[in-house]
Each structure stands twice: as C-alpha cells, then as structure tokens.
Amino acid sequence: MKTLIAVAVTAALALPAQAQQTPAPSWQQGKPAAQSESTLHPFAPHMTGRSAKDLPVSSLKVPAGFKVEVWAEGIPEARSMALGDKGTLFVSNRNAKNVYAVLSSGGKREVKTVLTGQDSPNGIVFRKGTLYVAERGKITRYDGIEGKLDSPGPGKVVIENLDPHRAAGHFWKYLAMGPDGKLYFNIGAPGNIVLPSYMEASIMRVDPNKGTLETVAIGVRNSVGMDFDPKTKDLWFTNHARDWLGDDSPNDTLHRVAAKSPVPHFGYPFCHQGNTLDPEYGKNRSCGEFAKPSQLLGTHIAPLGMKFYNGKMFPAEYQGNIFIAMHGSWNRTVKQGYNVMRVKVDENGKASKPMPFLTGFMTDEKADPPMWGRPVDILVMRDGSMLVSDDYNGIIYRVSYAAPAGKKK
C-alpha cells in the first residue's frame, strides 16, 4: 500500500515533465499511432564480421557471363571504398571508428587499420595521392598516405563545424570528388520527418584548397551515394525517403543536378518522390514547386553507394550504366533490396527503371532478418571489374566478366 501511494505521488509530481514529451528516437519519429505495435526495427551489422565460409556466398547471382567471388574479408563493417593511386583499397566504417587499407599481393589480401578513433568516418574519396575522410563533423585530408600507411599522421582539416548540434540524425557522410576538384557530401535530416534547419537535408560542396562551402541541392532527406556522369559532368545521387508511411510509399529516389545548375529543392519534408505531399508538412503545399527525381528506385529499398560504369571489362550494354547498392528495407513488412541494381541513362539524361544485377543476399522477404548480407558501396577497379562492400559481414565481393569463348563482348 505504501509503495502504491509512493508511486501515485511520484507519478503526480512527474506530470508536467510528461506533458512536454521528449522527442521519439530519430528512426521512430513520424510513426503513426496505427503502427505503434509494429515490430519493424532497423538492422545492425555484425561488428566483429563473419567469415565467408560460414555464409551462402554461392547463392549470389549475376547475369550470364559474369562471375562473383569474395575479394576480401575481415574488414569489420565495410562501408565506403576508395582506390589509391598505388592500388591500395581504403574502406571506411560508420558505426565503428576506423579506416582500413586492403593491400593486394600475389592474389592474397592483407587488411591494415590505418585510421582509428574517427567519428563515423563513412565518407572517403581518393584523388592525386590524397585520401579525404568525411567524419560527422569534419573533412580531413591525408596527403601521401599510401607511402605511410603505418603512420599516416593526424592529417589536415579541410573543413569543420559540419555537425554543431551533436544530436541524433542522418549526419554520417558520403564523400565524392567532383570534376571541378571540389568535395561533394550530404548533410542529412535530423530525424525521419522534421523541418530541417540551416544546412541540413542538403548536398554541399567544399573547395579542398580554400575551404569555401557551397550549397548544391536542398530538400534532400539523406543521400548516401553520389557520382558524376563522366560525359556531361552532371551530379547524380541517391536519396532515402521518409519511413512510416506504409510498405509502398514513398519511393527512395535517384536525382540529377546538371552541371552549373541553380540550387534545386527536391521537396523534403514537404513533398516526397516528386508527387506525394507529406501528410503533415505537405498541407497547404504543392509538389509543383519542387524539382523532381530522375527515377523512383523502390520503397524503403535504401539506395547507398552508386557509380557510373566506364570500365573496359563489362559488355557494351552495361557501359555508362549507374550501378546502385541497395542496402535493403527494414521499414517494410515484405522486404526488398539487398542487391545491386543498374539504371541506364540515355543521351537526354533520362534514367531507366532499375534492373537487378547482383542478387541473392535476401533469403526470405518476410523473415527477421530477411538477408545474410547488405551491399553498401560500389567501386570500379582499373581492370574494369567491380567491387561491392557488405557492412553486415565485413566482406568485399568482386564481380568480373569474361566473354564466352569465340564471342566478342
């Protein structure tokens, strides 16, 4: 009885505090009451990695003539990839704090941890002897790093204060080097569906020599993959749409920003996929005021790294295609993604519907978890083969092509 009274008293005292509800976790924010008992939850990678020999790697599928194999393993939470001038493959982390170097010699691969203690160093890109690393709050350059992998030093900061609030949200970064020599990256939205503040929900670029920041696009919820069309120099990027509007809405998207374009607004948080007003923020707005995506990629499919293919190995049909790593859905009762898809781009810059390229990571679309691996980033090697990273297991796969005997590709 005494306990009951105590509980009642504390509860009464706590009422004002409860009245001003603390915000929901960023991934749950925006979840309607109707879905309050949903058992959908985000997946987390196996941080200690898993060995390829314990996984159904032989169930991976690629089109006829292509081959997929394990290229390297033992790279915990392998996220973004960047290729050094001397052939070092750099691999980043998002939840963990390292950047790794994978060295190849005689068909064997050695994994070395080169940077530690980083704050979500998801974005990495290599250009002319320098590795650039984008953490949550800053971008650092490591000049001549391939010559000093054992002691790369502290690097030089290109820009900082990119994450002043230090709060939860989509603030890990993807990093790409533009044809203009500037570093392009995302600053995501602070929650699932919220009004972003200054600099949030955007694509930005910075001149690595001057440190000058410019806005490239706004109304972008979270992009974790971008590349430049080698012919037109246009920027293309993938974007994750909001969650909790059901299994089939809205689509994750592929976007294009023409070189020298004025800054487009792609609609977040008011309008999704170019044609769907947000039930809350879209009231009294029109999708007509926003720039449209180039292609719808699938709902909750989670497009991450993307690359234009211009290697000399794959057949003509694949030349100039955009390959996209689909990390796979969690906010969907029937799962989709967990594959690599390709999109064809015509001479007018129109993108085709996505077509599956590398599949077999998903084993049961209704299971929890539905998959044994999750593609994150794509990198085209100098011989034209393609690497695909998998953060769920810490494995990198290689896709290659050999024309059938007697047939030219």
Place this chain on the structure above:
Amino acid sequence: MRRTGNATALAVAFFFSAAAFAADPNLCAACHGENGNSANPAVPSLAQQPAQFIATSLFMFREGNRKDDQMTPMAKPLKNPEMNELAAYFSKQKAAAPSHKSKPESVEAGAGLAKKYNCSQCHGPRMLGQQHIPRIAGQQYEYLRTQLRAFKAQTRADIDGNMTAAIQAVPVQDLETLADYLAGLGGE
C-alpha cells in the same frame, strides 16, 4: 532439466578445452556464472543471449565505446573471430529461470510500460532479444537498473544509438518498474 543443462555444458567445455581456444568461456564464467547464468545481481547473464549481441558487446568494450573496469581489460586482447566463438558458445547455453521475484504491482505495470515505450518492438514480444538486441527477460536486476539509468543519462553506448534515443521518453520511476518487471520475467 537442470541436469541436462550441466551435461551439455560439460560436453561443450570438454570440446573447448580440447580445441584450446585462446578465448576460454571458463574465464567468463568466473563472473558471469556457470554456463553464463549469473548469480550476481550486478553482473549480466550471457546464457541464451543472441550471438550477435554478445559479439557486439565485446567489440564495444575492446573499442572503448563501452567502458568497465572488469570487462575492458578482458575484451582488450580478443580478436574478432574469438569474440564470435565466445558469442556462439554462450548463445547456445540454456538460460536458467530468473532468481529475481518482481513485486506483484510491477508485473502488470511493467508489461504495460514495455508496450507503451515500444520495448517489444526491438526486444521481441517475450523480451528474448534478437540479432544485436539483447534478451532482457530474466536479466539480473541490478544490472538492468544500472544499464537503463546509464542509457537515460546517455553514458551507455549502444551500437546504433537507438536504445539511447528510445529511453529518453521514459521517466526514471518507470525505469525502476521496468527493471523489476523484466528481471523476474521467465523466458519460456
């Protein structure tokens, strides 16, 4: 029931000593109890925890995300495959019935709070955990209290920040009820 558990443990222990792994589960048992069933209210049980959760916890201790005077030095020398071996071993041990007796008033209130604050969304309808998310049914009482308070204070790391974020909506007195409820909750 208990006898079967011990027999399995003996067989597994024999297998492990024969294979001479660097990561010896017997070292863990000194604090975490026989077969990973802790008898110390401040030390968590490992038996029947999801393997991915155990491996992730060891990883976070070694990498410094989680800090503990006992666990940090234990995790320091372990390599990833050794963490995976320990995780696989303890995930296969049978969890003992909880020794904690929840207050009668905590049972109904706790079940309501677990629903209200979406605990079951990740920990599962019976709080048995899955993937990187721990089993909390029948976990040691003092351990649960300490962890819940630390998540609330944002001093206890979790791999994706989801638990830290989820708990911010939970008032401290509800954390007490939840800990009392969960510690006495039988798994099966």
